[in-house]
Amino acid sequence: MLKQSRSRRNKFGKFTPQILILFAVACTLVMLIISNASADQSGTPNIQFDSQVFDFGTVDEGARINHTFKVANKGDGTLKIVDAYASCGCTTPKFAKKILEPGETTDLFVTVDTSMKQNAVTKTLNVSSNDPKRPIVEIALKMFVRNQHKGLTEGAKAKILTDENCTSCHVARGVGEFGIKLYVADCAMCHGPKGEGESGPPLIGPYDNAVYYDHMKNILTNGSKKTNAMPGFGGAAGGPLAQKQIDSLLTYLKDLSAKRMNKK
Known part of the structure; x- marks a missing residue:
């Protein structure tokens, strides 16, 4: 039993250097791979x-x-x-x-x-x-x-309220909002952040005048008859806004107009 035990230890010990060499080589390869990967990652993109x-x-x-x-x-x-x-x-x-x-x-x-x-x-x-x-x-x-909006059909007019790319800017952001938040979400992109007009006409006006107020309310609710670029945003016209939201827009525009006119 003693001889067999020594024999096994000797036999095992006989291959120990080779195993160590293989282990060392494997470690070196791993280190090289890690080193190369680190070098690649250390570069700067431009x-x-x-x-x-x-x-x-x-x-x-x-x-x-x-x-x-x-x-x-x-x-x-x-x-x-x-x-x-x-x-x-x-x-x-x-x-x-x-x-x-x-x-x-x-x-x-x-x-x-x-x-x-x-x-x-x-x-x-x-x-x-x-x-x-x-x-x-x-x-x-x-x-x-x-040729802004020249010959635009009723179907194209409704696009702002139905096309996903349009509604993401003109409808979705104003869901549940009122007043200035609703204006910024749905209106400012076309009419300017302060109602001064950009791609759409200015909305600053004499809202204290009952005729003008009703005119603007009708346009917001039912759309413009002069241009197909402005569809009706009221629910009865197929738009996304409740009457309370439209009223809140008119109140905001009335206050905004009063401030602008007082500055003048």
Whole structure:
């Protein structure tokens, strides 16, 4: 029994150096892999665009227009694009791919729906990535929309209240809101943050005048007969607002107008 025990220890001990060598080699390989991975991760991505501003020039209202931006990784680390966030639901961005190794490029496809737009319009995109120096890059798309709302059908007029891209800006954000919060959510995008007018007409006026007040109430509730760009927001006209919400908008606009007129 003693000889067998020594024999096994000797036999086992005979291969110990080889096992240790194999173990050492395996450890070295693991360390090299970790080292290489760390080296790759230590590189710095650098996001670059062929242009950060594109001007479509003059376009017709109601058209869907497209542009493709070229995006490159000019750094020495992997670029990971998180996403592109549009300022409005009418602007739809899409990347061909979002992970770029050093030297690689990709396309950013952008579509803009010009329905309900008029005159000079600028839409923006915020592109976020893991670039440490420029984690967010703003892209601007400019255009001048002519023939504003000319020949717009009743179906197209209702688009602002039915199309998902439109309702995300003009309806969804104002659900359950009143007064200034409702105005900022649903109206400010077209009529300006202070009612001074932008793509839509100004809303500052003599709301103390009963005729003017009723006129504006009718437009908010039932829509404008002069332009298809303004559908009725009242429930009876198929809109999303209750009468109390429309009344709260009129109260806010009346107070806002009084303050503006007093400043003059």
